[in-house]
Amino acid sequence: MRVGDVTGNDVLVRVEGLHKRFGRLEVLRGVDMALHQGEVVVIFGRSGSGKSTLLRCVNFLEDPTEGTVEVAGYRLGGGHRTRRKREQIRRLRLHVGMVFQQFNLFPQLTALDNVMCGPMCLPGAEDKDVRRRALGLLDRVGLADKADEHPIRLSGGQQQRVAIARALAMQPEVMLFDEPTSALDPELTGEVLAVMKSLATEMHMPMLVVTHEMGFAREVADRMVFFHEGVILEEGPPQQVFGATRHPETRTFLDAVL
Amino acid sequence: MSEPALSRGERLALASARVPFGVKTGLVWVGVFVALGLLFFLARFDNAWILDNVGYIAGGLQFTLFIALGGIVLAVLLATLGALARLSANPVAYGVAGFYVSFFRGTPLIVQMFLLYLALPQIRTNLVDRYPGIPAELTDPLLLTATAAGTIALGLNYGAYMTEIFRAGIQSVAAGQGEAADALGMTYLQKMRKVILPQAMRVIIPPTGNEFIAMMKDTALVSFLGVSVFTAEMFRRSQLVGKADFKNLEAYVVVAGLYWALTVVFTFFQARLERRLASGYVRVPTAVGRTRGGAGV
Numbered sequence: 001m002r003v004g005d006v007t008g009n010d011v012l013v014r015v016e017g018l019h020k021r022f023g024r025l026e027v028l029r030g031v032d033m034a035l036h037q038g039e040v041v042v043i044f045g046r047s048g049s050g051k052s053t054l055l056r057c058v059n060f061l062e063d064p065t066e067g068t069v070e071v072a073g074y075r076l077g078g079g080h081r082t083r084r085k086r087e088q089i090r091r092l093r094l095h096v097g098m099v100f101q102q103f104n105l106f107p108q109l110t111a112l113d114n115v116m117c118g119p120m121c122l123p124g125a126e127d128k129d130v131r132r133r134a135l136g137l138l139d140r141v142g143l144a145d146k147a148d149e150h151p152i153r154l155s156g157g158q159q160q161r162v163a164i165a166r167a168l169a170m171q172p173e174v175m176l177f178d179e180p181t182s183a184l185d186p187e188l189t190g191e192v193l194a195v196m197k198s199l200a201t202e203m204h205m206p207m208l209v210v211t212h213e214m215g216f217a218r219e220v221a222d223r224m225v226f227f228h229e230g231v232i233l234e235e236g237p238p239q240q241v242f243g244a245t246r247h248p249e250t251r252t253f254l255d256a257v258l
Numbered sequence: 259m260s261e262p263a264l265s266r267g268e269r270l271a272l273a274s275a276r277v278p279f280g281v282k283t284g285l286v287w288v289g290v291f292v293a294l295g296l297l298f299f300l301a302r303f304d305n306a307w308i309l310d311n312v313g314y315i316a317g318g319l320q321f322t323l324f325i326a327l328g329g330i331v332l333a334v335l336l337a338t339l340g341a342l343a344r345l346s347a348n349p350v351a352y353g354v355a356g357f358y359v360s361f362f363r364g365t366p367l368i369v370q371m372f373l374l375y376l377a378l379p380q381i382r383t384n385l386v387d388r389y390p391g392i393p394a395e396l397t398d399p400l401l402l403t404a405t406a407a408g409t410i411a412l413g414l415n416y417g418a419y420m421t422e423i424f425r426a427g428i429q430s431v432a433a434g435q436g437e438a439a440d441a442l443g444m445t446y447l448q449k450m451r452k453v454i455l456p457q458a459m460r461v462i463i464p465p466t467g468n469e470f471i472a473m474m475k476d477t478a479l480v481s482f483l484g485v486s487v488f489t490a491e492m493f494r495r496s497q498l499v500g501k502a503d504f505k506n507l508e509a510y511v512v513v514a515g516l517y518w519a520l521t522v523v524f525t526f527f528q529a530r531l532e533r534r535l536a537s538g539y540v541r542v543p544t545a546v547g548r549t550r551g552g553a554g555v
Contacts, residue, residue, distance in 0.1 A: 061437050094443040104438035108456045117452055118442035170442060 010037040011070075012174050012206050013058060018067035020053050027053045029230035031067070035174060038204040042217040042238075045227030046253060051210045054227070055176050058208065059096045060089045071096055072173055094122075097167030101179040103159045105151040111138060111162045112147040118170045130169075137165040141195050157188030161195055168199075175199065177209040189213065196220070212257050218242060226250045301507065308508050311499050315512055318492035322520075325409045325477040325491060330470045332413025333420050340421030341428055342450070355421065362418035368479055370415055375407035375483045405489055408480030416473050420466060427462035428454060460535045467528035471521045478517075492516055 013035040020028040027050045035041055043051045056062040058069055064078040072095035074088055081089070105114050115134040119125055138144050141161040143154075151159050160180055167175060177196065181189040193216050199205045200220050211217065217224055218238045225235040226247070234247050245251045264272070274282075336358075343355035362370065382400040386392060402410065431454050439449035481494035490498065492513050500509025 059441055061440060090443050090445065093441060096441070098438075098441040100434060100438065100441075102434050104432075104434040106435065106438070106453055106457075118444070121442070121444050121448045121452070166442070 011035070012037060012039075012072070013208065014070040015054070015058065016068050016070070018054065018057060018069070019065045020050070020057060020062060021065045027230055028057070028064075031230075031232055033225065033232065035206055035208055038206055039222045040200045040207045040209065040220050041223045041225055042221040043208065043210045043225045043227060044212060044214075044217065044253070044257075045233075049227040050230040051227040052178050055098075055178050055208060055210055058176060059093050059098055061098075094170060095173045097170055097172035097175040099160070099163050099167055099175065099177045099180050101182050103151070103156070103163045103183070105159055105163055105166070107151050110148050110150055111143060111154065114151070114162055115165045115169050118166060134165070134169055137168050138162070140168075141165045142191070155188060156184045157191045160184065160192045164192075164195055164199075174206045174208070177207060177211065179210050179212070181211065181213055214242075214254070214258055226253070298507070298511070303511075304505055304508050307503065307505050308512055311503075311505075311509070312512055314499060315492055315495045315509070316516060318490055318495040319516065319520075321405070321485075321489055321491040322474065322477050322493075325405060325412065325480055326470065326474040328409040329412030329416060329473050329477070332410065333416035333469070333473070334466070336413065336417030337420035337424045338455075340417065341424035344421065344425045345428060359418045359421050362415050367411065367415045367476060368482065371408055371411040371479060371483055374402055374411050375404055378402065378407075403489075404483035404485045405480060408477070408483055408485075412473055412476060412480075416469050420469055423465045423469070424458070424462055427458035427460075430461045431457045463535055464528070464532055467524070467531070471524055471528075474520055474524070475517055 011034045013033075015031055015033045018028050018031040019026065027048075029050075031050070031054055033041075033054075043054065045051050053062060057064050058071065060069070060076065063081070066078065068075055068077045070076075071092050074092040076085070076088060076092065079085075105111075106117065109117060112131070112134055115137055116130050119130045119133070120127070135144065135147060138147050141164055143158055143161055143165070146154060146158060146162075151162065154162065164180075180196070181192050184192065193213060196207070196209070197216070197220050200207060209216075209221075221238050223235060224238055224241045226233050226241070226249075228247075228249050234241070234245065234250050241250065242254070245254065340355045340358060343351035344359075346352055378400040382397045386397055435453055435457060436449060439453040444452070477491055478493035480491060481497060485491065485494050487498065496509040496513035500506045
């Protein structure tokens with residue numbers, strides 16, 4: 001249901017009491033979290049700790065087993081997807097951009113068509129306007145000259161930047177990044193991180209970022225959240241997390257990745 | 259020192275290895291045709307009769323193609339719906355599609371043709387007897403011409419097989435593609451039309467081409483329904499003139515050649531289409547050359 005204007009208290013995404021079970025495996029075991037206007041939150045933790053699952057629950061690529069997710073005024077939980085609920089989920093997703101680890105660009109479309117295809121699905125979309133905006137976004141991620149290339153002709157870093165432009169084309173209120181650089185060769189992560197950084201610092205785009213790029217976190221994150229075995233073990237601003245972690249688990253993990 | 263003398267067999271093998279594989283294959287084909295031609299010549303093959311009648315038999319081409327095209331269009335529609343139903347969580351859609359595929363794959367095509375052509379009118383007659391009030395517009399569609407019954411039966415039958423092809427093609431599209439479409443807020447139909455089906459097409463087209471070619475040949479079965487002389491397709495025509503003049507050899511050789519030529523032509527176009535569909539999946543567009551097994555250097 002639509003529960004009024006949440007921007008009043010400047011919370012864009014609110015996750016409450018979130019549990020997620022896959023069969024007998026409980027991946028999320030009670031997560032509460034909020035993302036505020038203009039905030040960049042980096043989520044980190046071991047693989048299998050539930051950080052990607054949390055992200056996927058925020059735009060309902062996974063249904064929560066328990067608990068609710070509130071985005072852009074829609075507050076939804078898990079359970080059977082009725083026709084009405086499917087439509088609510090779809091409308092919620094219109095406010096949320098997502099960038100995947102494997103890019104998931106549409107291979108049969110050119111870079112420009114990839115960026116255009118989302119907005120063109122909206123009612124009343126004008127090809128001319130959408131095209132102009134899409135070209136602007138490709139320019140913004142530094143790929144104006146690759147507009148007519150198919151994804152397979154682009155490097156991994158270029159593909160991921162097109163994917164970011166594709167998500168931005170929907171003019172989302174919040175962006176989700178699910179390990180956006182993990183599938184990239186090390187020398188290509190920089191160009192993607194630079195685009196993400198400019199999103200945060202220039203556009204003040206609120207972002208939830210699952211990543212192991214601790215340099216990016218230190219530089220860009222307003223808050224860092226450490227996931228451990230399906231719960232948030234610790235959270236705080238980067239200087240606190242890097243400087244004085246309270247939990248030995250966090251320390252061990254940071255020592256391993258830094 | 260001079261090399262040791264080669265045996266005759268070895269010299270022959272070496273000489274043979276220098277001839278390209280394609281040339282050898284071509285020679286074999288020529289040999290087969292010469293042998294067949296000789297056989298026909300000895301059997302008093304009547305070339306003059308063929309020249310007189312080939313036009314009439316080939317005149318059935320339009321009906322053959324019409325039946326095949328109608329059948330494949332119907333089959334593609336049914337296969338798309340069937341595949342989506344087989345992938346849906348809706349028990350009605352899933353169940354109906356399951357019945358459809360099971361029945362039409364589980365019974366012979368010729369039986370299905372007769373069911374449509376001869377059994378449906380019986381249903382109509384008995385229904386009208388029992389309920390005289392039924393408007394004729396409701397029952398008349400049960401009376402099909404032989405060509406219509408044959409075309410619909412072909413579509414239903416091939417649609418059932420192609421349902422499985424389409425389902426596998428849709429499932430072959432990576433899960434991340436659907437998720438990306440979902441994340442962009444696309445509706446189910448938008449996701450299917452813009453993202454999933456275009457990618458599934460790459461997997462679906464080659465076997466669908468094979469089905470179409472098979473269907474073109476199965477149009478011959480329609481002749482068993484007793485198509486009228488004016489709309490007779492190629493096989494029916496060859497039967498008619500072959501029996502009338504007692505020139506069965508000539509008639510069936512001609513019609514076999516026509517079907518064969520059709521499949522060769524369509525195989526050519528199918529290969530071109532497949533190459534076009536590959537765009538977006540190959541880094542550098544390559545001229546597709548055919549590789550032949552066992553080719554000599």
